[in-house]
Amino acid sequence: METDTITAISTPIGEGAIAIVRLSGPEAISITTEIFKGNDLKQVASHTINYGKIIDPQSNEIAEEVMVSVMRAPKTFTREDVVEINCHGGMVAVNRVLEIILSKGARLAEPGEFTKRAFLHGRIDLSQAEAVMDLIRAKTDKAMSVALKQMDGRLSTLIERLRQDLLETVAHVEVNIDYPEYDDVEEMSHEMMRKKTKEVHAEIEKLLQVAKQGKILREGLATAIIGRPNVGKSSLMNTLVQENKAIVTEIPGTTRDIIEEYVNVRGVPLRLVDTAGIRETEDIVEKIGVERSRQVLKESDLILFVLNYNDDLTEEDEKLFTAIQGLNYIVIINKTDLEQKLDLERVKVLAEDKPVVTTSLIEEEGVDELENAISKTFFEGEIDTGDLTYVSNVRHIQLLKQASRALEDAIDALKLEMPLDIVQIDVTRTWEFLGEIIGDTASDSLIDQLFSQFCLGK
């Protein structure tokens, strides 16, 4: 009956030690297989549970350690193929898995949709139908109020503004079509359309960027401390942990060891990651070469690169500089309590525009400056902390991504010099996706726009 594959988190958010993401539909198993490292799920027997890892297809990073249950139709709750992914409890892990699944083409289930499918496939008997309908109603109302609460007023204002922009653009194209002789308005050109679509696209991308930063706020900034042996990496680590005893527990129910390594520096949560041993990078460059170490370091959001004030700049330091070029890093020149041997001018050249902080961690000097630098790198630009809560809802992010992609299609079509009425198809789609975010897809508003914006006769 239904042909698409739906997914949702099917355990209460933020409660319990494990959380389950469920998929149902013809693509349930193939989508999971694509992002799963472990047994080949297409081959495993039905109703088995399989250990493995969920891989983020974008970064190729391990997103989560999971147990995956594969249940093939028809002996399942919905009578479709069903996959249940058991993740660690708490919002972060499970949301990340959900996002990855959505990016692979599954659709976020409507409230009560699993149950609805179960019913429509005859899995639930007639007497329960009433209950199904009540459930849809109740879940929808609840989801609506939750979504409304999650929706920041500023977000809806911004989305409405973007939609109005797009609507005016589309109305302009429409008026050229429906009133070809109407001369009060100049014919929309490819150039005008390109400008408008790029503007809106940039705004949507910025929102997605903010969403990413909001995610960082919730999940912590993956931070690596690197440097040669004995430059003071451990001291830095200890200082940060001691200085900021208030350990972030923004992720309720998280039971992973990693929690101990969260520190909150002036509102910036740092997650001192231990991916592929970055933290002990005594000889990372020596070990795996500049290119490889660069690949590893790329996974961190912030790199703290420690140099010794009391030592000459070595070849290894230079190699580390090469490895982190273009990444987000802060140079820390430690041990200022000792005699200067380091060529500071050279360091500044190598560090380009990145911040350079001098400290003596033993003397507890320069720690303030360091923390300032950390908070500054993160909050730089127009974004302030308040804005970071803008978009956090998975559904909203998903729709923003779809909107962004639709606009990219429009921009591509413009490059190919497609007629504007064709380009406009994707612009209208963008407008609709944005409308879904704020719950408004009434198509009549285009016609209203047309007649309020232009004085039309013939």
Next chain:
Amino acid sequence: MTYDAGHYDVIVVGAGHAGVEAGLAAAKMGAKTLMLTLNLDMIAFMPCNPSIGGPAKGIVVREIDALGGVMAKVIDKTYIQMRMLNTGKGPAVQALRAQADKPLYIKEMKQIIENERNLTLRQGMVDQLIVENGICKGVITETNAAYSAETVIITTGTFMRGKVLMGDLEYESGPNNQRPTIKLSENLEELGFEITRFKTGTPPRVNSHTIDYSKTEIQPGDEKPQSFSYETTEYITEQIPCWLTYTNEFTHEIINENLSLSSMYSGMKRGTGPRYCPSIEDKIVRFNDKPRHQIFLEPEGRDTEEVYVQGLSTSLPESIQHEMVRSVEGLENAEIMRAGYAIEYDAIVPTQLWPTLETKKIPGLFTAGQINGTSGYEEAAAQGIMAGINAAAKVLDKEPVILDRSQAYIGVLIDDLVTKGTNEPYRLLTSRAEYRLLLRHDNADLRMTELGYQLGLISEERYAKFVEKNRLVEEEKIRLFKLIIKPSEEVNYLLEQAGATPLKEAIKAYDLLKRPELSYDLLASIIQADPKLSAEVTEQVGIQIKYEGYIKKANEQVERMLKMEDKKIPVDIDYDDISGIATEAKEKLKKVRPLSVGQASRISGVNPADISILIVYIEQGNIARLAN
């Protein structure tokens, strides 16, 4: 006392643009049909602008033609000018528009109707319907003629309780001082129909001899011969131009100063007018920053000097109209022959109709055209042919015909009307169609001819031609798909000559055609073109290949839409029995009574959760039925 005036399968009340298509379609399908009209000299009269077609509307005319209707053929025989609009844009939005010769159009249409064997044309004013046991059984005229019938189609346009307004002058009248239809409208109200009040307007006509055309810009027709009908083979070569001029600050001053004298601005509550066809008063008030508005001078025919002043639709007093007209450049000495006026009329709230255009309240009764709250000759004709088809289908015990939104603009029009209703006279716009890339001017025949043929409205000869065209298109597409073009000096020379990028490696002709800068004709100069292929075929091949990606995307959307259309809602569903549906949605559903879940989802105020619950409820009923 009434007298028995005979029995018919279908009676059409009215012979305007809806009426003629309804009557002809029903008769051709084999129903014995009667057409009653107030005035035999006014068949398919154009009371407003002398033109047919335009964006969306022109495509509708093509669709009507491919279904076997007559509008396209008649305008092809009587136009004074023909233009293809939007030629600089994509194929989806190009459309023809013709300037009509009004008197000739009437003459031509009357002949066609007179010559239709199954169709009786008679002058007469229908006063009331014969309704027995809630079913429509015929009509009674003011001359006491009682006609019995299986089905009745009302196509009375703007005549129902029509009232002409000009300054403080107002009188009951149909358009152009014809008699209004009063009693029938009262009768419909008595029968329980919800009636709304709309208005529209028309500009003054001036004498061509009194226009100084040297002060205006010429608007000639296209040189390339074109036609609405797929069957037209002869073209009118001698065309008459239109002329363009503008209002100015003096015009606006005159209007502003006399605004209170305009019927529509005198403060009385009036019917709702269309936003897309505003009066000049509306334009000045709502867009007072515009220094000028366009005025098109359009001849009303070859053998008349009357010129339609497009853009000056008004209900100002006659004396002010003289002043206003003469303030326009080129019209300084213009003599008005007929003054402009506004007309108010009754329309039926169209959500009272099934998508077949049969009324829900009274089986056997259909309504079509402006009475359903639309505006425009093309919109009327489109409803006319569908009502004619469905009335005849009902009598002949055939399946009803409902076009969906992906099949035709006609489908969009009727679905909008019966699902959403309208709070102003409804006009088709290309933006109302979700799948307009599929609803093109060029492929109306591919979309509609098969259906027209099955209904018996398309001749064998025409159908054979259509099948052959289809075959040639498909064959040529396959040929281009298999044909590989290698980069050679000659090929690249031809490409460069045409401003296209030269080839670096071999490419399928099919893929080469997808390049935006490449036309089929250019491709044809590179490859061995098949000289037998007509322009119609190669145009089709070009469009289908070039826009393949977008067409595919649109088709995928259509597939999803059709899945929802396939989920039928039982006609006897009791919405009060469904507890979960929100109250507002329930009220709307009870009123519209959608036939499918798809239609239900298009009703404003019915949200996705309501639709989910509706699906579960319907399924529950299905399971219960199975169990019994």
